[in-house]
Amino acid sequence: MNVPEVRIFDIMACDVYWDFDGTPLPREQHKFLVSFHPTPGVPTPELVESITARGPDGYEVVFGDQRFTAANTNGHIYDRTLDYYWYMVNLPTGFLPEGEYTIEVLCIDGRVLRKSRTHSATTSRELVEHYKNERERILASYSPSGGEVLDRVPVSGELRCDWATLDGFGGPDAYYIHRLAEGGSAKEFDTQNLTWWDNIFVQRLRGDERAGLNRGGVDVHADLRPETTYSYFVEITDANAQSETNICVFQPHQVFRTPARVASTVG
Structure with a gap:
């Protein structure tokens, strides 16, 4: 069978104001997210080796190779309505400094995908x-x-x-x-x-x-x-x-x- 190609749809590297009730987490957080185009016939996580977010002053965060839950706040999410995946990691360590952030995706076929934004x-x-x-x-x-x-x-x-x-x-x-x-x-x-x-x-x-x-x-x-x-x-x-x-x-x-x-x- 033909293996679909992994393609980045878009990314996020942004602040999060976490105002949910009943949580011990701080209000000021930040997150990284990368969403992918659908990969029909093969779940996208099976085509991804690793995902890393990088920012100013050597800042680096590795995305989890796991299902995202409220407990781990780091992993992949499947949208069954549109048949696509995105990966997200929420970090309770304050807001982001200004600057450029890049998310890098290493695919199992060896390709490296990158997308950047300035916060x-x-x-x-x-x-x-x-x-x-x-x-x-x-x-x-x-x-x-x-x-x-x-x-x-x-x-x-x-x-x-x-x-x-x-x-x-x-x-x-x-x-x-x-x-x-x-x-x-x-x-x-x-x-x-x-x-x-x-x-x-x-x-x-x-x-x-x-x-x-x-x-x-x-x-x-x-x-x-x-x-x-x-x-x-x-x-x-x-x-x-x-x-x-x-x-x-x-x-x-x-x-x-x-x-x-x-x-x-x-x-």
Whole structure:
């Protein structure tokens, strides 16, 4: 069989403001990410020997050759909806210094792939300060939230999630990404098994230059299960292209529950 070629789609080397509830980790973190084009017929991790991120002053981080989990925060993630993989490592050691960062991929066939970006600390710090100033008003705006029980079990397109955006409080333009999964907390939220997410990076690739810009809500295009607890979180970024992103703000998870499906009656 023909072995597909590994190709980098994009990378991230950016700050993370980790505002999840119930975590002992510090708020100021950073992460590296590399996403790949699909490799039909062969899982991308089987074609990758190693991945390394490098930055100023000899900074170096090795990506894990393992499945990414909330416990290890370093490894690969599979998006079954688009049949592609990305690798990500989150590091709880503060924000990144400004400068150029490069991610290098060594493939099992010996090829070496590289992609670089220049990180702006100023852009990151400004967005985080606006978020911290308006945090309480933003969190109070979420709907559904607070563990509320919906009045029906939504099918695709029926569930609407809404929230306030930074520009509404005089803050900067920003981009918003929504992720929904089963479970009632950040600990239970499985990044590997999303019910649905608003992939603004793919939307931009497909021609929507403004994908996610100041987006204060989404319609969830997935059927939900009855009597199930769900949680979602909204990520704020300063760009809708991975290699242009300087900051990701992970906001607290919002929880709701679907009711039992009521059986129809006859007569």
